[in-house]
Amino acid sequence: MKSICSNIDGVIAEIKVKVGDEVIPGQEVVDVESMKSIITLVSEIGGIVREIKVSEGDFIGEDDPLVILE
Amino acid sequence: MFKKILIANRGEIAVRVARTCKQLGIAVVAVYSDADADALHVKIADEAYPLGEPPVSKSYLNAGKIIRAALESRAEAIHPGYGLLSENPHFSRLCRENNLVFIGPTPEAIELMGDKLAARRLLSAKGVPVVPGHNEPLADEVEALRAAAELGYPVMLKAAAGGGGIGMAAVHKPDEMARLYKECCFRAKSSFGKEAVYLEKLVVNPRHIEVQILGDKEGTVLHFHERECSVQRRHQKIIEEAPSPFVDDLLREKLVRAAVRCAETIGYENAGTVEFIIGEDREPYFLEMNTRLQVEHPVTEMITGLDLVHEQLKIAAGVLLSGRETPRADGWAIECRVYAEDPETFRPSPGVITALFLPEDDGLRIDHGLLPGYKVSAFYDPLLAKVIVWGVTREHVLEKIISALGEIRIDGIKTNIPLLQKILSDGSFREGSYNTNLVSRLLVQ
Structure with missing residues (x-):
């Protein structure tokens, strides 16, 4: 089990993957709105999406796990 | 004059408006979201009302909650600052319906200038040049x-x-x-x-230059000179100055005449800014009117000696402009916007300010809402502070503002200060020959 974590404080604007999807390194997974800018988080790892820990509109902090891969 | 007003904003502008109120002996009511409970604008207020959850849609844009706070605190007027509800005609109207003075233009003027096409049609018919x-x-x-x-x-x-x-x-x-x-x-x-x-x-290699105006309820309009706003990234201003190094007497006359005519045409009341775009042919075209106090208003204050918030309060209280003239512009002023962002990637940089030092000097003004230990929230825009310097000559101002930026310490987060220093040191900026492409050109280098 590996997690894709946030690297910035902000609000989840869009989740671009769903449970069961295959994610490859370099793929865009989540858009976070921080200080009125949209920051696209890119996965550094690959795997199958097992769980999504957040919903759109959630506030997340730096290092919070967002997506769990296996 | 009012005895108590509510400031429906946060950050540096809420602090700046409160400063004028305190000088005038007006009590200040602050509003704040959960993320701003420890903010400077709350600490310096006489009273403060919580607005709830941090997202602006639930707090600073919640007109109903803000009106309730104003009524409960018995404030007579609301200053909206800039952004947030400042250009929302429904909010201005809601104030009127609740017998609260909205310190700004009428809802009708906000509505008209918010409709770019209606404004183009009306103003071009009245002889204001549009693109x-x-x-x-x-x-x-x-x-x-x-x-x-x-x-x-x-x-x-x-x-x-x-x-x-x-x-x-x-x-x-x-x-x-x-x-x-x-x-x-x-x-x-x-x-x-x-x-x-x-x-x-499309106006190629344009300059963005705007004119500050004030209008009163009887239709008198005065201008307060131009501001040069061509240092931008993605259409967001970074550095402003007054006067503009590009504007000569002929162009200045065209600009202020068009700005005053624009405000007179719509019977504009209170402080407003008419923005122009100017191409290589040096002909100014109306771009839009900002129906509020601008972020960069301090450069006008520095060269005129006026307090524009005081002027706003007087106009809202019914004081007329008749018998007054445009004050002479004296010296030069430059404003740098300090943003919480990485100076190279422009990634926002929210976080806690672990150490803070802001220099003080004659002719140096820093408008901010910062405190050591303050958490710069991801919920709001990244403007941390405005560094404004006045001097007799532009060369003097440049030297002083570069040195002031070098002395500032805002630890714990990243700021765009290195980018500001790079722009201020650029040859075309120093010569005053730059246009809106300056920042993108510097970033490619």
């Missing part, structure tokens, strides 16, 4: 292509309900139109709630 283009929304991309061919490329697509540089796209060739038209409609809809876009001729 060549269309005064009606485009029906579809086929019409956009036909209109662009008629005007001649390059052209600019703009959201009819837009402003502040959002919902715009420059189109250089016909084959770019379909994609950009669709994108622009989408942005217009998501940012302003209306899909309508229209077409203007």
Whole structure:
């Protein structure tokens, strides 16, 4: 089990993957709105999406796990 | 004059408005979201009302909660600052309906200037020059292509309900139109709630220069000189100065005449700013009117000696401008906006300020809402502080502002200070020969 974590404080604007999807390194997974800018988080790892820990509109902090891969 | 006002804003502008109120002996009511409970604007207020959860839609944009706080605190008037509810005609109207004075223009003036096409039609009919283009929304991309061919490329697509540089796209060739038209409609809809876009001729290598005006309830309008706002990134201003190094007496006369006519045409009341775009032919074209206090208002204050917030309060309290004249502009002023962002990647940098040092000196003014230990929240815009310097000559101001920026310490987060220093040291900035492409050119280097 590996997690894709946030690297910035902000609000989840869009989740671009769903449970069961295959994610490859370099793929865009989540858009976070921080200080009125949209920051696209890119996965550094690959795997199958097992769980999504957040919903759109959630506030997340730096290092919070967002997506769990296996 | 008022005895108590509510400031419906946060950050540096809420602090700045409160400062004038305190000098005048006016009690200040602050409002704050959960994220701002420890903010400077709350600490310096006489009373403070919580607005709840941090997102602006639930707090600072919640007109009902703000009106309730004003009524409960028995404030007589509301100062909206800039951004947030400042250009919302419904809020201005809601104040009126609740017998609260909105320190700003009438809802009708806000509405008219918020409709870019209505403003273009009205002002061009009254002899205010507008950018060549269309005064009606485009029906579809086929019409956009036909209109662009008629005007001649390059052209600019703009959201009819837009402003502040959002919902715009420059189109250089016909084959770019379909994609950009669709994108622009989408942005217009998501940012302003209306899909309508229209077409203007693109002004190449432009300067953005604006004129500060004040109008009173009897229709007297005065101008307070120009501000140069061409240092921008993605249409967001970074450095402003007054006067403009580009403007000579002839151009200044055209600018202030057009600005005053614009405000007179709509019977504008309170402080406002008329923005112009100026191409290589040095002809100014009306761009938009900002119906509020501008972020960069301090440079005008520094060269005129006026307090624009005091002027706003007086006008809102019914004081007239008759018998007054435009004050002489004295010396030079430059403002740098310090943002919480990485100076190279422009990634926002929210976080806790672990150490803070802001220098003090004659002719140096730093407007901010910062405290050591303060958490710069991801919920709000990244403006941390405005560093403003006044001096007798532009050279003197440049030297002093570079040195002031070098002394500032804001630890714990990243700031754009290195970028500001790079711009201030650039040859074209120093010569005053720059245009709106300055920042993108520096970033490519």
